[in-house]
Amino acid sequence: MKINYTKSGIPLSAFGLGAMNLPTYQEQANEILKAAIDNQITYIDTADLYQKGKNEAIIGKFLKENKLRQDVIIGSKVGNAFNMNNDEVTWDPSAKHIKEGIINSLKRLNTDYIDLYMLHGGTIEDNKEEVIHTFESLKKEGLIRAYGISSIRPNVIDYYLKHSNIDTIMMQFNLIDNRPERLIDSIESKDVKILARGPLMKGLLTDKYESILDRKFQEGTLDLSYESIKHALETANKSGNLSELSYGYLMQFPVASIVNGASSKAQLLSNIRHFENVMKSETNNRTINDIRKLFSNLEYKDHLV
Template structure:
């Protein structure tokens, strides 16, 4: 989502990701209205390695090039049509993972599930899932589909997915943790990020409590959140990267993990309160 649109800049980030043995590349048709997929497609056409990595994309947001309007559309017709556009932009004949980019309990979920099953049967996708933080939607897909993956924001601050991990694991569904550093809050730039992005705090934290809590964790903060996520049944940590330096910082944090020290006890126990 954060890749720069300038291709040389994006290429440098993607080359660094490959050199760091990253094996999963996450995108969506909505990101820059298809341009993010095109960047990835161009990179893998020029540099190879398609067989060495997994590519995941998302669908469900019907967007328009001529304006900023976006319509939610989880219909069978839209999914079966959109996958062809994503495959063309990515320059590949299959997706390793295709996810519904959201979802509401009011959706015709059976129609959505049928579309994903058709794509899987036809070999256009190898697995499917949803990107959602709505428990009622997640539970419906767990009970009524052969879903493979659920993507959720998951980190030390936003630990709400803990209330669902047992249900998800019992179905042998994999969790993708997005937002591992919470927009930079869980990095060594925490204080400045809190001032710039979280003046009103976040969840039930005031800004002062947020700073006080984060100040109790020894640097580097990103190592603690990586340790925390790796203590959970998480299949992949999906971190954004808008520069080579940012990517290198994330990789460095991951390489320092010891799987134990994550200071989870310092943080509030959060639960999802809506869409139950």
């Protein structure tokens, strides 16, 4: 597995495991986590919000019981205050909440440090200096090795690029949702790496695209009509496997890890196989660029700089 390094020296496997959809039963989750590590996936991405902490706890138990903590890079996120008794979630990027969040996450993950700690969202109205100072303090204390943000808001991204020492930005990024392309130059100029979530666009960029499109996207998405998405997918599918085309597309950018979710071992192994096919193939940038032209050029319309 190829390893990419952030400017702080955090080694991220080029293909990462997005843990959000892990089963909540430990034994089932263990199968997926073991399969990931057996296939040299060393980056595991979670958040305190996922299943209200249970996701972190499942990962922590697996790593402790198998003595694998030193073999993986853990990414987690903070900023959402959740109520254990109902579905209420409120945004809280305060120093107090972040400091409480890291302590709770460390306990659940059975570790004394988190490799990559990210702000799980963010608005331009936040006290961003307080957020940055808090993350820097956690880094100095050795509780985290590096920090980043998970955001699709250009104004928030711009601020942290200019005023913080973030290592990474996590954002949805794929052939269909190609909005991050407009931010690449500014991200790369600060030596920041991208964590690409949603690389297969909820299954649209897989060989099951027809059923996914009919089941989940009858009204279209991102201002794209059902018909335009279907035409692009049908045409692209004639040139190769959609998953592999999307992975190949992302590899053209400063993407440190393509973070793919998996709710079953079979799904994970299928995704890994397609990723490895891309790594072994001779698909060139010209082919990828031709495929990219099939999809509409999208731009962020809200929260602009």
